[in-house]
Each structure stands twice: as C-alpha cells, then as structure tokens.
Amino acid sequence: MKQVKAKKHLGQHFLKDLGIAHDIADALTGHGGYKDVLEIGPGMGVLTQFLIKKDYNLTVIEIDRESVDYLKVHFPGLKIISGDFLRIDLSEKIETPYAVAGNFPYNISSQIFFSVLENKNLIPEVVGMVQKEVGMRIASGPGNKDYGILSVLLQAFYNIEYLFTVDEHVFNPPPRVKSGVIRLKRNERKELPCEEKLFFTVVKQSFQTRRKTLRNALKSLNLPVDFTSGKLFDLRAEQLSVQDFIELTLQIEELRKHGV
Ligand code: SAH
Numbered sequence: 144m145k146q147v148k149a150k151k152h153l154g155q156h157f158l159k160d161l162g163i164a165h166d167i168a169d170a171l172t173g174h175g176g177y178k179d180v181l182e183i184g185p186g187m188g189v190l191t192q193f194l195i196k197k198d199y200n201l202t203v204i205e206i207d208r209e210s211v212d213y214l215k216v217h218f219p220g221l222k223i224i225s226g227d228f229l230r231i232d233l234s235e236k237i238e239t240p241y242a243v244a245g246n247f248p249y250n251i252s253s254q255i256f257f258s259v260l261e262n263k264n265l266i267p268e269v270v271g272m273v274q275k276e277v278g279m280r281i282a283s284g285p286g287n288k289d290y291g292i293l294s295v296l297l298q299a300f301y302n303i304e305y306l307f308t309v310d311e312h313v314f315n316p317p318p319r320v321k322s323g324v325i326r327l328k329r330n331e332r333k334e335l336p337c338e339e340k341l342f343f344t345v346v347k348q349s350f351q352t353r354r355k356t357l358r359n360a361l362k363s364l365n366l367p368v369d370f371t372s373g374k375l376f377d378l379r380a381e382q383l384s385v386q387d388f389i390e391l392t393l394q395i396e397e398l399r400k401h402g403v
Pocket of ligand 1: 153154155156157158159183184185186188190204205206210226227228229245246247249251
C-alpha cells in the first residue's frame with residue numbers, strides 16, 4: 144500500500160526515526176496505574192507500532208481518512224477512532240483512567256492540552272511531541288520568559304518534564320522548527336483550594352498583558368484600589384508561582400464573598 148501523502152492543513156509531519164518513536168513510547172511510565180492509552184494523530188503508525196507492543200490497551204484517534212485506511216491495513220485489530228480529537232466525545236470510547244500519547248499535530252497542540260486539563264482527573268499521564276518552543280513553555284517555571292498561561296494551568300495539576308529535543312530533519316516533510324518531547328504526570332492535588340474557574344480567569348487575564356504589572360493586567364476584574372495597592376500587584380504575571388496564583392485567587396474570592 145502506498146504511503147500517505149502529507150497534508151499541510153492537518154499538521155502532518157511524519158516521523159522517520161524509529162529510535163525516537165521507540166523512545167517516545169518508552170517514556171510512558173504507567174504513572175497513576177492506567178491500563179489504557181490514547182494516541183492522538185497516529186498518521187501511518189510510526190509510534191503506534193511501539194505503543195502496541197506495550198502492556199496497554201491502545202486506542203488511536205486520527206482525523207485523516209487516508210491515514211485511517213493505511214492503519215486498518217497495517218495494524219489489523221487496532222482500535223481506531225476515525226475523527227477529530229477536538230470534537231469527539233471520548234467518554235464512551237475509552238476506559239478510564241487513560242494516558243495520552245502522540246506526536247501531536249502542532250496546529251492544535253494548545254487545544255489538546257486544554258482538553259487534557261478538562262479531563263485531568265481521568266488522565267494521569269501524557270507523553271507528547273510538540274514544537275520545541277511549546278514544550279519549553281509548558282515545562283518552564285516562574286521567572287522564565289517562556290512561562291505562560293499553559294505552564295501555570297498545567298503545572299497546577301501535573302509535574303512536567305521536558306525530556307528531549309528532536310531535529311527537523313527526522314520528519315517528512317520537515318517542520319520549520321525543532322520539536323520537543325514532554326511528559327506530564329498528574330500530581331497529588333485533587334482539586335484547587337480556590338474556585339477553578341476564577342483561577343483560570345485570573346491566570347489568563349494576568350498573562351494577557353505579560354509586561355504589565357498585575358495591577359494593570361487585572362483592571363478588568365474591577366478590584367478595589369486599596370486591595371491592589373499591595374506589593375504583590377507590583378509584580379508581573381511571569382514572576383508568580385502556581386501557589387501565588389492560587390493565593391491571589393483565594394483573596395479575590397474572599398473579596399467577592401463580601402460583595403466587593
Ligand atoms: N504520529 C505520526 C503523525 C504525526 S503528524 C508520526 O509521528 O509520524 C500529526 C497527525 O495528527 C497526522 O496524522 C494528522 O492527520 C493528525 N491530526 C491532525 N489533526 C487532528 C485532529 N484534530 N484529530 C485527530 N488527528 C489529527
């Protein structure tokens with residue numbers, strides 16, 4: 144059967160290096176005791192062939208019909224969901240808890256991680272290849288220029304490791320930038336001590352204008368002047384740890400309880 148022709152609009156960059164595919168599959172540790180693994184965007188199955196050898200129940204989800212047909216021929220018996228990861232309700236389709244793995248389509252990698260966040264109590268581990276810059280961003284801590292919304296939101300619930308960098312030329316066609324493999328392991332925090340929705344709003348709003356002080360960045364929340372005169376509000380979002388954001392959210396919650 145002939146190879147799948149790479150389609151740009153689906154973010155298709157097929158990995159050629161089997162050693163790297165092997166290492167990505169090997170980076171799953173079983174953390175949290177899952178038996179099921181969901182691979183997003185298997186393409187022609189370079190990673191699938193190594194995942195399948197592991198002791199997990201593997202399900203793959205692929206949007207590209209041509210790739211799905213290819214997989215059906217080359218991996219008979221593989222559980223394939225044909226469709227868009229961002230649109231399909233997986234709740235009936237995969238046993239929980241499950242890990243997420245893949246050489247992700249880079250055009251939707253942020254959306255994949257937001258979806259992981261929504262399902263964080265079902266997903267104890269994620270191993271994925273993303274653009275190097277995105278991987279660094281997700282894994283970096285406060286004080287770092289890469290630190291951003293996804294870093295804080297994901298690090299609130301996951302311990303994150305940047306595992307290794309992957310060169311452009313091991314893909315067909317090569318992407319324009321380097322790639323990076325990251326691993327997320329669900330941490331001990333079952334839930335936040337503050338309202339999660341408000342926490343997300345505070346983090347997003349704080350980073351919206353990352354060069355501004357929190358006092359300016361959070362103007363739209365209409366916080367009272369005496370509240371925002373504190374030292375914390377002299378800081379910029381990138382200087383706050385996850386814990387700082389939690390405490391800030393708790394304080395805002397407290398204010399709101401009192402009708403301020
Ligand atoms: N894992 C393969 C392919 C990586 S390219 C390899 O390493 O070679 C990314 C893959 O994600 C492509 O196969 C593409 O068709 C698929 N894809 C893109 N958007 C998707 C979506 N929304 N849902 C599921 N798969 C998607």
